[in-house]
Amino acid sequence: MKNIYKVFISDWKRISKNVVAVVVVMGLIILPSLYAWFNILSNWDPYGEESTSRIKVAVASDDKGIVMDSLQFNMGDTIIEALESNTTIGWVFTDSTKDAIDGVYAGDYYAALVMPEDFSKKMVSFLTDSVTHPEIDYYTNQKKNAIAPKITDKAKTAVQQQVNSTFISTIAQTFVKAADGVDTSANQENMTSGQTVLDILLSKMQQLNTQLDSYDTILTALISVTDSASSAMNAAGQISPDMSKKIIAEQQKVDSLMKIASKGNILDSSVSSQLAAGLGQISQIMDSVINIYSKADGNIDSFASSISTAGVNLKDTKEMLGSLKTDLSSTIEKLNNIKNSGSYDMLLKVLGLDADSFGSFVASPVEIETEAIYPIATYGSAMSPFYTVLAIWVGGLILVAIIHVGVKPQKEHPDVKPYQAYFGRYITFFLIGQAQALLVTLGDLYYIGIQCVSPFKFWFAASVTSFVFTIFMYSLTVAMGNVGEALAVVIMVIQVAGAGGTFPIEVLPKVYQKIYEFLPFTHAMNAMRECVGGSYQLNYWKYLGYLCVYVIISLLIGLLFAIPCRKLNEKIEKSKHRSGVMI
Known part of the structure; x- marks a missing residue:
């Protein structure tokens, strides 16, 4: 332990006495934070x-x-x-x-x-x-x-x-x-208050039916009169007194009916379109019949002659009228069935709405009420765990690229063993990494202003993440030198693409879905997400526990796997040195 402390103290004495080294250390602390902040700000609310x-x-x-x-x-x-x-x-x-x-x-x-x-x-x-x-x-x-x-x-x-x-x-x-x-x-026509649209329509249909009954009676009377007169003339060449009385009686009925019919009809555009054509045709014919009868002034011969000239066949018209009455009766029956059905009450409620409300309802009958679980206000806050974790990894990567991981024999600690040199030098990496994590989290929380329900846990997750990442990359570099650094870059690229930081893991290729759980990024981001959106049970500590497994892997790499790699690393370093162009 004493030698570990000596390595650490000697490192910081040399750094503190070198202005350039101090500036470099400050840069190493600041640069990762800038990487995170710029990315979070640029993605703050792109879909707003x-x-x-x-x-x-x-x-x-x-x-x-x-x-x-x-x-x-x-x-x-x-x-x-x-x-x-x-x-x-x-x-x-x-x-x-x-x-x-x-x-x-x-x-x-x-x-x-x-x-x-x-x-x-x-x-x-x-x-x-x-x-x-x-x-x-x-x-x-x-x-x-x-x-x-x-x-x-x-x-x-x-x-x-x-x-x-x-x-x-x-x-x-x-x-x-x-x-x-x-x-x-309907109100203008003094209809009974409280009537519905269907009631009004049924009333009009009933009135139409009554009018058609009147037309039918008129046609029956006219046919009777004209047939009687025609039969009498054909039989005797003149009308007998008894027949004349009968015709006069029938004619009086016709006159009475004509006075009722001449009061007007109720045929209008509110009637069903299926009946409109037939009703319109009957109306025109009956208007002509009434007009011709009025002009005949009771003269049956003149009336019969004018009807024939106009091309009106009273019997055919009566048949057409009978068919129309059948259709009208069927329509009235259907409307009554609708009125008596349970669905009609719902229709009345709908028609009771104002036009704008009803139009709005039909256009969008279902409204979805969204209840956000762990709501996050901005996209930037939601992305802050990913960019913060990525910045911490980048910070560790810069550290192994700038600061030597190997401890050269010094006068003050000539008998330092490899494991002591490993831990002694790592303390410097750890402290700088912790400074990086502290600065980036403070900037996220108080400069950027991300949403965070638990700021302390957010920093603690960043601190643990920095510890895991720095010792992992430090161990790779100790064991494999520049190859270890390159491997750290490759692992970072894989994690950026496949740790579910930007897209849900379910939409990524299967190879990423299989390695997802084994990537350090995954657990570090999940722990920070628990702090940003809200924590569920013990998930926060569970994710940090998974993350700490990589500490054990790092120690195995840095202390054990490094032993057989030392001679190979020496050969690689000598070969690089002979090239004259590589560091």
């Missing part, structure tokens, strides 16, 4: 709105829009209006689609979204027999940056969701507003 809003994505529309029932509909313009208030991405609204696409090729924009000229037309194709999915043309420059396309792809998805949400919301709002319109119309 403040950052992504600087990524330029062009938007252009050739959409010509469509006109539906005198309503102008242009989804391309609607999307652009919505994106103008969206600051997630740096949207650039170009004058033409050519400018947008050319800008992507030139590298002015990371991506471009273009709405084709038939975009709105395809949006409403579900109303036709030929449904066509509308498409937005998406152009992305994958050469410009490796990560940017991943961000712009999210922008593409956001636009797609915006389109779907806007379209569904518009349709839903229109539906509810139409229902409100029917309700308002």
